Amino acid sequence: MQEFKEIIDGCIRGERAAQDHLYKKFSSLLFGICLRYAGNRMEAQDVLQEVFVKVYNNIGSYNHEGSFEGWLRRIAVNTSITNYRKNLKHAYQKDVDDLMKTAEEPASFEDLEFTAEEMLQCIERLPPGYRTIFNLYVIEGFMHKEISDMLGIDVNTSKSQLSRAKTHLQRELKNIATVKI
Amino acid sequence: MSENRFFQQVNSVMGDYRPEVPQGVYSGMRQKLWWSNFTRFSLTSMNIWYMLLIAGSVAAWFSFGPEASSVQQPQLPSEQVIVSSSSEIQRTEQSSAESPETPETVKPRNMDVSTQNIPDAVVQSQNVSAQVEPQAVSQNPIETKEPETIQTPITVDSPQVGDAVKKGTKKGLKVKSYEQTEKK
Incomplete structure (x- = not known):
């Protein structure tokens, strides 16, 4: 915590060394979050850059009470949601298209081991709306009420999209498992 | 597989996922x-x-x-039009009758060119040319400000001055040019 405090104080003073230290320490963690929410790596890289710009510009508002990593995670998630909203018009069309496909066949998922890259590959294939709700609920641990407030949607929409996201993801993972075998 | 178990599995794999960041x-x-x-x-x-x-x-x-x-650059006036009231013109006529040789000595009170009170005014044009005597010019407050204006020959017959005289005449106003005054 003391180490973080020095880095944070250096970043507040605008010291480049402290900023670089912060980047080296947390860039991979935040890139992982950005990748989960973004549709591809390029988009995730853009979001990660915006995340760090926000962190450096607003690090003075961190009050040293909560977890610093949690604070960074929250900025990454919020920036990803902002990015999702920016692309919402296109995302909606994709959601409808994919909804037609997923409604055809409910997948039966078996208990198999998957790597993070395999899971990420499947998550990236989810429609943006499903992907965002799935990440917020499953990994970030938000409740449906909080998700509905964050995204400006109905609670039932959040629940139904999570269910469809799960079905979609299980089917994708099953396909990967079949290829493995 | 239950929903919670699947979610836990995803969370455990992806929760602490740290990929390498491109350069x-x-x-x-x-x-x-x-x-x-x-x-x-x-x-x-x-x-x-x-x-x-x-x-x-x-x-x-x-x-x-x-x-x-x-x-x-200073804007050189192409012509100088002195607007004065009819009462002043009458006074000018009287004084010119008394002393016909020096009409230029009469100084109109309203020397502001921008005052275009046409119905009450008589437009009086001036020909600032070489014909004007230097003494008379020096008595006129407008002309003494910029001596260059004396060098710009402006004839009374210019269409603008003629128009102003015509307009004044049409409206029943007494129009008198500077030359006429000078002749008197």
Whole structure:
């Protein structure tokens, strides 16, 4: 915590060394979050850059009470949601298209081991709306009420999209498992 | 497989996922950070607001500064039209009758050219040419301000002056040119 405090104080003073230290320490963690929410790596890289710009510009508002990593995670998630909203018009069309496909066949998922890259590959294939709700609920641990407030949607929409996201993801993972075998 | 178990499995795998960040991301982030700081107002660092202020000041200085006023050339009047009231003209006539040789000594009170009180006024044109005697010119307050105006020959027959005389005549006003006054 003391180490973080020095880095944070250096970043507040605008010291480049402290900023670089912060980047080296947390860039991979935040890139992982950005990748989960973004549709591809390029988009995730853009979001990660915006995340760090926000962190450096607003690090003075961190009050040293909560977890610093949690604070960074929250900025990454919020920036990803902002990015999702920016692309919402296109995302909606994709959601409808994919909804037609997923409604055809409910997948039966078996208990198999998957790597993070395999899971990420499947998550990236989810429609943006499903992907965002799935990440917020499953990994970030938000409740449906909080998700509905964050995204400006109905609670039932959040629940139904999570269910469809799960079905979609299980089917994708099953396909990967079949290829493995 | 239950829903919770599946979610736990995903969470355990993806929760602490730390992929390698490509090299180009750092330089891009630095550029974005520089631009962000540049466009944000700060008292301590040079930013776009200071640059706009400096550019605005320079532009204002070139537009309204002392050099700008010296660069502007003085506008030479093409003609001088003295507008005076009818009562003053009558007074002028009386005085000219008394002393016909010096009509230029009569100084109209309203010398402001911008006063265009046409219904009440008589437009009197002046021919500021070489015919005017230097003494008479020196007595006129307008002409003494800029001696260059004396060198610009303006004839009474110019269409603008003629129009003004015609307009005045049409409206039943007594129009008298400077030449007529001079002849008297």
